[in-house]
Amino acid sequence: MFSQENTQSFSLKEAINYALDNNRTIKNADLNILAAKKQVWETTARGLPQVNGAVDYSINIKTPFDIEMFPEDSPFRFMFPKHNLTPSVTLNQLLFDGGYIVGLQSNKVFLEISQNAKDKTVNEIETNVVSAYNNALLTKESIAITKNNIKVLADNLKETQKIFENGLTEEEDVEQLQLTLSSLENNLRSLETLHELSKGYLKILLGINQTETIELKDTLESLILENISLNLISDSHEVSNNIDYKIAVNDVESKRLEYKLEKSEQLPKLNAFVSSNYLGYSNSASTYFNREQDWLFTTIGGFKLTVPIFSSFGGKAKRERAKIQWDIAKNNLVDTENQLSIEFRNAKNEYQLAIDTYGNKQKNLALAEKIEKKNIIKYREGIASSFDLRQAQIQLYTSQQEYLQAIIDVINKKATLKNLLNIPN
DSSP states (O other), X not given: OEEETTEEEEOHHHHHHHHHHHOHHHHHHHHHHHHHHHHHHHHHHTTSOEEEEEEEEEEOSSOSSOGGGSOTTOHXXXXXXXXXXXXXXXXXXXXXXXXXXXXXXXXXHHHHHHHHXXXXXXXXXXXXXXXXXXXXXXXXXXXXXXXXXXXXXXXXXXHHHHHHHTTSSOHHHHHHHHHHHHHHHXXXXXXXXXXXXXXXXXXXXXXXXXXXXXXEOOOHHHHHHHSOOXXXXXXXXXXXXXXXXXXXXXXXXXXXHHHHHHHHTTSOEEEEEEEEEEEEEESSGGGGGSTTOOOEEEEEEEXXXXXXXXXXXXXXXXXXXXXXXXXXXXXXXHHHHHHHHHHHHHHHHHHHHHHHHHHHHHHHHHHHHHHHHHHHHHHHTTSSOHHHHHHHHHHHHHHXXXXXXXHHHHHHHHHHHXXXXXXXX
C-alpha cells in the first residue's frame, strides 16, 4: 500500500490488513476487551483490603439545658457539646464469600467472551472487505470491458453508416447498432455510479474518510488464481474452531457459573474490620484547629457474619431459574454444533459449485467471443443480418458479465467458507 497525492492504493490483502488496523468496529472490539479487563480487576479488588476514611460532624442546635451554666470540667459539657467532630479510618477485609469465589472463576470466561466477540467481528470485517473490494473491482473491470465494447461497436456503427449512405445496406442495420450502442452507454453510466458507491462502502470498512481517493491494485484474473483452493474442500475441519461454537461454549460456561453463584448465596458471608477514630468535642468550631483541642482516640475491630436463613423461597426460585438457563444454553450448544456441521458442508459445496461455474463461464466466454467475431465477418459479407449480429453481441456482453461474476462468486464463497472455519483471509 502506498500514498501519493492523498490517493491510497490497495491490493486485496493490503485492504484486509489495513481494515484490521483501522476499522472502527474492530477498534471498538479492542476497547471492549480493555473494558473487560478493567471489570475483571473490579471483581478481583472486591476481595482485597478496602480502606475508607470518613469525617462526621454534628452540631447540637438545641440542648436540654444551657451548657454555659456548667463549669468547664463538668461532664455535662462532654455529654452535650455544641460541636462534635469525628474523623475515622476503617479497614474492611472480606474473609469468605461464595459469590466472590465464583466471580473470580468467571473472570476467565468473561475475558474469553470479549475475545471471541472480537474474533467474530474480525472475521465479519474480513469477509465484508473481500466482498466490498470484489464489488468495486467488478464494476471497475466491467467499466473497462464496456468502454472497449463501446469503442468496437462505435467503429462498426461508423462503418455501417457509410455503407448505408452508399446504399449498400438497410437503415435497420444502422438502427440495430445504434440501439445496442445506446444500451451500452447507459450501462456504462450505471456502472460508473456503482463503482463510486462500491469504493465508498470499502472506505467505510477500511476506516478511510470519504473525501480521500483509493485505487484497487488487484485484478479479478490475478485473484482467481489465488482463490481456487481444493484443500479447503477436501480437508476435515473441527466444528470447535468456529467462533459461533466458541461463543455457544462460553454461554454454557457462563450460565453454569451463574447457577453456581446463586447456589453460593446460601453460604454465610464473613467480613473483618478495624476502625480507628478521633472524637473531638467543643463549644466552638474554631477550637478544632488549636493545639489545645482535646481528642479522644479509639480503635475497634471485629467480624461480621451474615447467614441467610429464610427468603420466602426467593433464593430457591433464583437457583431454579439459573439452572433452567444453563439447560437452555446446553441445548443451544448442541443445536449450534449440528447447524454448523450442515453449514460447513453447504459452504464447501457452494465453493466447489462456484469453482465449477467459473470454469463453465470461462468456456462460455471464449465461445461467445468466437461467435461474435464470426457474426461480424458474416455481417460484413452480407451473410448475417444486423439482428443476428446484435444477438451475438448481447450474448457476448452477457457472457462477459457472467464470467466476471463467476470470479467474484469463487472469491466470496471462499471467504465465507474461511469465515466459518475461522481461518484468516
